[in-house]
Amino acid sequence: MSGTKHPGRPQDGRSERLSGPWLTRASTIRGLWWAGSLILVLVTLADLVVLRHHAVVPVAGTFGFYSWYGLATCAAMVLVAKALGAALKRKDGYYEP
Amino acid sequence: MSHSLPPALALFIAAALLPFCRPGSLIRGVALLLAPALALTAVWTLPDGELLAFDYLGFHLVPLRVDALSRLFATIFTIMAFAGALFALNQPRTTELAAAFVYAGSAVGVALAGDLITVLIFWELMAVASALLIWSARTPAAFRASLRYLMIHLLGGMVLMVGILTYVTQTGSVAFNAMRPDGVATWLIMIGFLINAGAPPLSAWLPDAYPEASWSGTVFLSAFTTKTAVYTLLRGFPGAEILVFVGIYMILYGIIYALLENDMRRILAYSIVNQVGFMVTGIGIGTDMALNGAAAHAFAHIIYKALLLMSAGSVLLMTGRRKCSELGGLFQSMPLTTVCGIVGALAISAFPLTSGFVTKSMINQAAGDQHLAIAWLLLTAGSAGVFLHAGIKFPWFVFFQKDSGLRPPDPPWNMRAAMVLFAVLCIAIGVVPGPLYAILPYPVDYHPYTPGHVLELLQLLLFSGLAFFLLLPLMKRTPTITLDFDWIYRKVLPAALAAIYAIGAPVDRMLRRSMRGLVGRLTAQVSRHYGPAGAVARTLTAGNMAVWVVLMLAGYLIAYFISR
Numbered sequence: 001m002s003g004t005k006h007p008g009r010p011q012d013g014r015s016e017r018l019s020g021p022w023l024t025r026a027s028t029i030r031g032l033w034w035a036g037s038l039i040l041v042l043v044t045l046a047d048l049v050v051l052r053h054h055a056v057v058p059v060a061g062t063f064g065f066y067s068w069y070g071l072a073t074c075a076a077m078v079l080v081a082k083a084l085g086a087a088l089k090r091k092d093g094y095y096e097p
Numbered sequence: 098m099s100h101s102l103p104p105a106l107a108l109f110i111a112a113a114l115l116p117f118c119r120p121g122s123l124i125r126g127v128a129l130l131l132a133p134a135l136a137l138t139a140v141w142t143l144p145d146g147e148l149l150a151f152d153y154l155g156f157h158l159v160p161l162r163v164d165a166l167s168r169l170f171a172t173i174f175t176i177m178a179f180a181g182a183l184f185a186l187n188q189p190r191t192t193e194l195a196a197a198f199v200y201a202g203s204a205v206g207v208a209l210a211g212d213l214i215t216v217l218i219f220w221e222l223m224a225v226a227s228a229l230l231i232w233s234a235r236t237p238a239a240f241r242a243s244l245r246y247l248m249i250h251l252l253g254g255m256v257l258m259v260g261i262l263t264y265v266t267q268t269g270s271v272a273f274n275a276m277r278p279d280g281v282a283t284w285l286i287m288i289g290f291l292i293n294a295g296a297p298p299l300s301a302w303l304p305d306a307y308p309e310a311s312w313s314g315t316v317f318l319s320a321f322t323t324k325t326a327v328y329t330l331l332r333g334f335p336g337a338e339i340l341v342f343v344g345i346y347m348i349l350y351g352i353i354y355a356l357l358e359n360d361m362r363r364i365l366a367y368s369i370v371n372q373v374g375f376m377v378t379g380i381g382i383g384t385d386m387a388l389n390g391a392a393a394h395a396f397a398h399i400i401y402k403a404l405l406l407m408s409a410g411s412v413l414l415m416t417g418r419r420k421c422s423e424l425g426g427l428f429q430s431m432p433l434t435t436v437c438g439i440v441g442a443l444a445i446s447a448f449p450l451t452s453g454f455v456t457k458s459m460i461n462q463a464a465g466d467q468h469l470a471i472a473w474l475l476l477t478a479g480s481a482g483v484f485l486h487a488g489i490k491f492p493w494f495v496f497f498q499k500d501s502g503l504r505p506p507d508p509p510w511n512m513r514a515a516m517v518l519f520a521v522l523c524i525a526i527g528v529v530p531g532p533l534y535a536i537l538p539y540p541v542d543y544h545p546y547t548p549g550h551v552l553e554l555l556q557l558l559l560f561s562g563l564a565f566f567l568l569l570p571l572m573k574r575t576p577t578i579t580l581d582f583d584w585i586y587r588k589v590l591p592a593a594l595a596a597i598y599a600i601g602a603p604v605d606r607m608l609r610r611s612m613r614g615l616v617g618r619l620t621a622q623v624s625r626h627y628g629p630a631g632a633v634a635r636t637l638t639a640g641n642m643a644v645w646v647v648l649m650l651a652g653y654l655i656a657y658f659i660s661r
Contacts (some may be wrong), residue, residue, distance in 0.1 A: 010128070081352075084579075089580075091576070
């Protein structure tokens, strides 16, 4: 735990990438992407060996259904939010009297 | 009979005593922690049945009725009051804590109410206490938000009251049991319940008001109003099909709006609507599995949502900031808050080994069992979306992302203890769901930990995480808010009133001027005839008249005597 009690000075993001805490280093982030990608491939391939429930809808029985359905629906939700935001976003003080 | 003392009483008594305890004193701390503990003990020592009942004005009132469903909710409400009080031990504002205890006590009161009149009384008490709780933040924004909040809840309370009065007139009974939405009365009752659940179109009251409360106030707020609504819907309208549609709308609404949001606690407020959506959908499906799922999910939700808001409250207290665009990198100096926030985020996302996994799955399973294909697909998409908008977005933008340069330490011990307590519960329920399943309203035959189910959830959530990081550039935080239905009553209605005034004022002025002229002329006429100098008011005329009358009478007398 840090000893400082109050907000400190903003630090230079670039130099921190190389030296700062372990989690913020560029090499760590690269490693996390690799590890993450590997896990994604493995959980999808696990479909081949793990016994699944009967599919509620036929499409749910396709290979890696939950993987691509999760990715596709999340992408869709982000895009819908983005489109809706274009119309409905207002500056923070919009309702201020 | 000491057995039938209402558990809420302990909370009400503590609320009444709190103003007499000095902030920071030992006695205050003891009162804050002992009252919820006593209430919880009372809930579990009460036997099943109608424990307090009397006839009043011809109605059979049952202020205290216990069964599995009411005990489940009273249990989690009192646990919540305990953890909330522990978290708020260092909150100096006594009004807030007293309001929170009245609020919690009223929620327990609703859960244990056996008749609709008792439900209504506690319902209104909840609205007032929670508005006071928001007010206690003592900022102008909180005051305005609390008034809007109160307005919506008094409207909801009125709809509920009209519904209950109509229902009682029609059926002659005030008993609170399962109903069907098949007439005006039951529809109004259901709408009254749904307004408190954050259902459309009035969902905006929740993200509008909750984030304006203090760092500890929002923690209490997250638990009671929406979950008593879930309880009353579970009790009153199990299997009402419309709720499936309402619930799924709430799920998607919560995700989309949370994705656009910048205020960390408003993100979590939208996600309350989202999570209650899952419960409402479950109630609409209405099978034993679905109702168990909705009840269990409400139980788990109170814990992980309070945990998330505790971690957000800690950040707010320690940094004074609430916007994602001003936060980031806090994991470096607030490790415990970060870990607890992540546990809450994983639990809300229904990650295996957390509470959300063993509860929400029951609702999805029920949709599948009933072959509700579209509902099931949307629930599954919703589950992925939860990870997106709350599971990753909240911890990522608050504790990681860019370095904001802020280095606040973890919050004081009591706040850390409350977070650890709820984080442990999130994981304990997820790892050992048996004890929770045992207190659900219906017998449970559900095994969440099959390899297939675990794998499905892992695929769904991990790929949802991938979508988040791939689309991160699209989710750059902006210092903005998103318009919602409250725009109607915060902008359109005031503007409409202003327009009516702008048109109406000159017309009103003209009308008043001409009316004043008319009245003036009329009074002038009246005063001309009846005034001191008016013809009618002349005393001369009256004098003349008297003379003439005397003369006539005299003439009459003379004529009379002559004729004799």
